[in-house]
Amino acid sequence: MCSILCARADMLLQGGAEYNVQSALSEVKQNVQYRINPKQFASYFVDINRDENLSMLLKGQVDLKDRTLAFFSVGTYGIVYKNDPLHAYYYSCEGILKYVDVRTGRNYPYKSYQYDMSGNLVNMGLRISKGETYIYDANGKLMAHWVGANGYDDMGKLVMTRRFVE
Numbered sequence: 001m002c003s004i005l006c007a008r009a010d011m012l013l014q015g016g017a018e019y020n021v022q023s024a025l026s027e028v029k030q031n032v033q034y035r036i037n038p039k040q041f042a043s044y045f046v047d048i049n050r051d052e053n054l055s056m057l058l059k060g061q062v063d064l065k066d067r068t069l070a071f072f073s074v075g076t077y078g079i080v081y082k083n084d085p086l087h088a089y090y091y092s093c094e095g096i097l098k099y100v101d102v103r104t105g106r107n108y109p110y111k112s113y114q115y116d117m118s119g120n121l122v123n124m125g126l127r128i129s130k131g132e133t134y135i136y137d138a139n140g141k142l143m144a145h146w147v148g149a150n151g152y153d154d155m156g157k158l159v160m161t162r163r164f165v166e
Contacts, residue, residue: 019109021142021154024126024134028111034138038119041089041100045117050095053077073161088112103127 019027047053053069056062057077062069070078076098078090088101099122104111108129114122123143125135133146144151144159151160 019126019128019134021134021145024128025136025140025142027109028113028124028126028134028136029140032113032121032124034121036102036115036119038100038115038117041087041097044089044100045097047079047089047091047095047097050091053079054093070162090114 053067054077056064057069057071062071066082068080068082072078075093076090077093078088080088085106086103088103089097090099090101092098097117099114099116101112101114108127110127112125112127114124116122121138123135123137125133127133131146131148133144135143135146135151137143142154144153146152146162149161150158151162153159
């Protein structure tokens with residue numbers, strides 16, 4: 001009897017949470033901060049490694065020794081430093097900081113909140129897995145449901161792509 005129960009418990013623990021547009025929104029709205037102090041990110045205002053980062057992105061090299069890079073089709077790029085995995089920094093091609101993501105954890109699923117340089121909430125997201133994320137604007141409207149390299153709107157239309165490495 002115990003071996004049957006233990007086997008059933010293992011099966012239940014292996015299952016993951018499933019989300020849809022509404023349940024993901026409900027999750028990200030819990031404990032959301034609509035404003036943060038932008039001074040805490042002042043040292044990231046300019047990407048001092050801009051030329052190297054853009055060069056690496058052009059070569060398709062996104063996993064560097066101390067940071068991971070991402071390039072977006074809208075002309076921006078992102079950096080997550082390995083010694084600071086709970087923050088992502090998004091830059092214009094000129095290397096000027098546009099947005100900061102604050103993440104609630106590293107284990108899936110986790111929430112992320114993006115702020116502009118004035119400290120105002122721009123969007124919020126629920127990262128389900130490495131390849132799946134729901135992103136909403138500050139008012140709760142779906143901006144994109146990312147699946148791998150593609151971001152889709154609430155009608156299933158492709159709205160953005162990114163260079164994505166599995």
